[in-house]
Amino acid sequence: MTSKIKLVFLGTSAQIPTARRNHPATLLTYEGENILVDCGEGTQRQFRKARLNPCKVTRILITHRHGDHVFGLPGLISTFDVSGYNKILYIYGPKGIKRFLESFLGLDYVKRSFEIKIEEVSGRFFEADDFYLEAEKMEHGIPTNAYAFVKKGQRRIDREKLKKSKLPSGPLLKKLKEGKDIVYEGKKYLAKNLTYSEGDKKISFMLDTLVNKNIVPFVKNSDLLICESSFLADSENGEKLAKEHMHLTAKQAGEIAKKSKSKKLILTHISQRYDKDIKNLLAEAKKVFKNSSVAEDFDSVGV
Numbered sequence: 132m133t134s135k136i137k138l139v140f141l142g143t144s145a146q147i148p149t150a151r152r153n154h155p156a157t158l159l160t161y162e163g164e165n166i167l168v169d170c171g172e173g174t175q176r177q178f179r180k181a182r183l184n185p186c187k188v189t190r191i192l193i194t195h196r197h198g199d200h201v202f203g204l205p206g207l208i209s210t211f212d213v214s215g216y217n218k219i220l221y222i223y224g225p226k227g228i229k230r231f232l233e234s235f236l237g238l239d240y241v242k243r244s245f246e247i248k249i250e251e252v253s254g255r256f257f258e259a260d261d262f263y264l265e266a267e268k269m270e271h272g273i274p275t276n277a278y279a280f281v282k283k284g285q286r287r288i289d290r291e292k293l294k295k296s297k298l299p300s301g302p303l304l305k306k307l308k309e310g311k312d313i314v315y316e317g318k319k320y321l322a323k324n325l326t327y328s329e330g331d332k333k334i335s336f337m338l339d340t341l342v343n344k345n346i347v348p349f350v351k352n353s354d355l356l357i358c359e360s361s362f363l364a365d366s367e368n369g370e371k372l373a374k375e376h377m378h379l380t381a382k383q384a385g386e387i388a389k390k391s392k393s394k395k396l397i398l399t400h401i402s403q404r405y406d407k408d409i410k411n412l413l414a415e416a417k418k419v420f421k422n423s424s425v426a427e428d429f430d431s432v433g434v
């Protein structure tokens with residue numbers, strides 16, 4: 132069985148939260164990792180409402196230091212502190228995030244029961260056996276990162292073919308999975324005939340940004356592209372306002388998904404203007420990229 136990557140949208144609003152949408156936060160769960168992307172105000176309550184334990188968070192990826200993306204951090208960290216959080220908390224962000232968070236979280240003078248490590252990242256910044264994390268610079272007036280989680284493709288045994296081969300289970304199969312040919316009872320079995328390669332799985336997080344040259348190469352071939360969509364191009368001054376505020380329109384999000392050959396687009400960072408009436412946003416994205424949807428708080432999706 133393939134391990135699933137699960138995403139839960141804990142907050143899907145833009146700058147101002149609404150009754151329906153909390154400030155931005157998305158949780159990605161894979162094996163023992165619980166990676167939180169952004170942590171807007173009230174994120175820890177959103178965990179509770181979603182019946183998830185916030186103390187399971189292993190890493191926090193901050194896109195940029197605007198309040199809607201970070202105001203939930205002090206509260207969340209304070210909860211970790213009184214709940215016996217007993218691992219190192221890794222927080223990653225763009226250039227300048229270390230100094231900002233040290234002051235914002237009072238790291239110099241507040242003693243905590245666990246260690247917080249803050250890293251300013253770009254490129255591939257974390258690698259485990261079966262996945263890695265990447266960051267790329269965006270354009271939003273202040274240092275801003277987009278992120279990607281990539282689960283590495285693995286060689287898997289073709290169970291049907293294995294059955295026919297009558298090979299016994301055990302260490303021989305491990306060798307096949309490593310791509311090595313084996314010999315059993317004098318007969319040679321080629322790894323390429325009994326295994327198949329499972330492709331990478333990529334989830335990209337494209338929060339606040341202007342359209343820029345880094346986007347499409349960075350999110351290329353995403354299985355899931357989570358993209359901000361603060362404005363509607365087809366509205367009065369929509370494109371102009373998006374540019375002025377350094378954000379994307381739903382149309383641009385659709386274009387990014389199409390150009391990057393992504394498989395699925397989910398729009399988030401929804402302005403209060405479109406809070407209840409998302410049909411125009413969705414229609415605009417869908418016009419360019421069919422497999423689009425708009426995230427609601429507490430939506431969850433598997434990849």
Ligand SMILES: [Zn+2]
Binds near residue numbers: 145146197339400
């Ligand atoms: Zn924002």
Ligand SMILES: [Zn+2]
Binds near residue numbers: 197339
């Ligand atoms: Zn912002």
